[in-house]
Amino acid sequence: MALRNATHRRTCLAALLLGLTPLAQAESPLVIGTASPTGVYHITGQSLCRLxxxxxEARTSGGSVDNLAALRSGELEIALxxxxxxxxxxLGIEGFAEAGPDNGLRALFSVHSEPFTLVVRRDAGISQFTDxxxxxxxxxxxxSGQRGTMLxxxxxxxxTLDAFTVVNELPADQQSLELCHGRVEAMVYTVGHPDASIAQAIRLCxxxxxxxxxxxxxxxxxxAPYYTHAEIPAGLYHDDQPAVxxxxxxxxLVASxxxxxxxxxxxxxxxFDNFERFTSFHPAYSLLEPESMIRDGLSAPLHEGAQRYYRERGWLVDDTPDDDEAT
Structure with a gap:
């Protein structure tokens, strides 16, 4: 016991001499809630951590709805x-109507576009959504966000769900194999491209x-102000793949x-100080521009930490809403 106490005293003394506290030596990691481990959300979280x-830590999750609930409850501070x-x-509408408006939600920036993607078995005879x-x-x-958009x-x-003969609820990292094994004829995914899960379905079956x-x-x-027309470029998955x-x-990226x-x-x-390096991490980032990232897709007020950086860069004008107003 005396030896352990002496060791503890020496550790604390060393920390004090370095101007640190024991808590500072073990700084808690910044955790970013992402989604499926195969999706671009998780790659985005990992890319931000690399910078x-x-x-x-980029932490996998059930997706957007789960992330937003975790932010509201305090389980997460930052998420996609x-x-x-x-x-x-x-606003506290749609699937969040029961919980009400999340007045503590804050925006940081938007990232890549996410086209709603319908992937089908070629032998199913499905050529459009109504099929x-x-x-x-x-x-x-x-x-998950894909489910929210689909609904x-x-x-x-x-x-309603009765429109389908079978409704499966597998996460994104499992649905490609379900499609290839013939258990479903189609799968949907709201995701940046190219995506590993979609590439797997195209490659395997x-x-x-x-x-x-x-x-x-x-x-x-x-x-809806958050939806736009989108195109999945030709040739992303194979030479003969047409534009979709x-x-x-x-x-x-949002925060508490x-x-x-x-x-x-x-x-x-x-x-933003390492912007070119970030955009090199995935093709989905290739068209990003800071001007649109601090504006497009953001409904919650900007977090004060983000505001401070954007003002220092001269990206916010005087009439830009503060953190008591929606952007």
Whole structure:
């Protein structure tokens, strides 16, 4: 016991001599909630951690809805979320109506675009979204952004889950094999491209990506500020893959209002001070521009740590809303 106490005293003394406390020596890591380990969200979290000169962890999760719930409950301080679900959580509508507006949600920046992607077995005879009626479909696990977008599109189409013969709820990292094994004829994914899960389905069972267009899509785009027309470029997955027309959202990085402003400032600075390095980490980032990243897809007010950095760079004008107003 005496030896342990003496060792502890020496450790504390050494820390004091270095100007540190025992807590400072073991700084808690910055945790970023992502999604499936195979998706671009997780790559984005890992990429941000690579830029940050501090302990950082990209943590997998059930997806956008789960991340937003974890931010509200205090389980997470920072996470990625689709811009549509970010909007719903801010206002307390749709799937967040029971919980009400999240007045503590704060925005940092948006990242890549995320086209809503319909992947089908070629032998299923599915060439457009409306062909999914009376088919077997994986709509995504509860809590995922892909499921949230799918449910909104279904509602615009006038469909319920009864429109399908089989409804599977597997997460993104499992649905490709489900498709290739013939247990479902189609799967949906709201994701940046190219994506490993979609590439797996195309490689293993010659799956195809088809257009998602029509009146229901136009109705969503006309009424929702977070949806836009989107295109999946030709040739991303194989030489003969045509360009695919669809719609989509943006990935956004959000935080709790209570997140330490210094840590938020450091994270935002790490990204924009090393912007070219960040955009080299994945093809989905190749078209990013800082001007749109601090504006597009953001519904919650900016976190004060992010605001400080953007003002220092001259990116915020005098009438930019502060953290008591929505951006």
């Amino acid at each position: 940050l000169d501090a302990p950082c 979320a689709q811009s549509d679900l970010h909007y719903h959580a801010t 999914l009626a009376q088919r077997s479909v994986n709509i995504g696990n509860p809590g 909104q599109l279904m509602d615009a189409q006038g469909w 010659d799956a195809a990506i088809v257009d998602v267009e029509g009146d229901a899509v136009e109705a969503l785009i006309a009424t 027309q669809t719609f989509g959202v943006r990935a956004t 209002e209570s997140a330490d402003p210094e840590r938020i400032y450091a994270l935002v600075a790490a990204l």
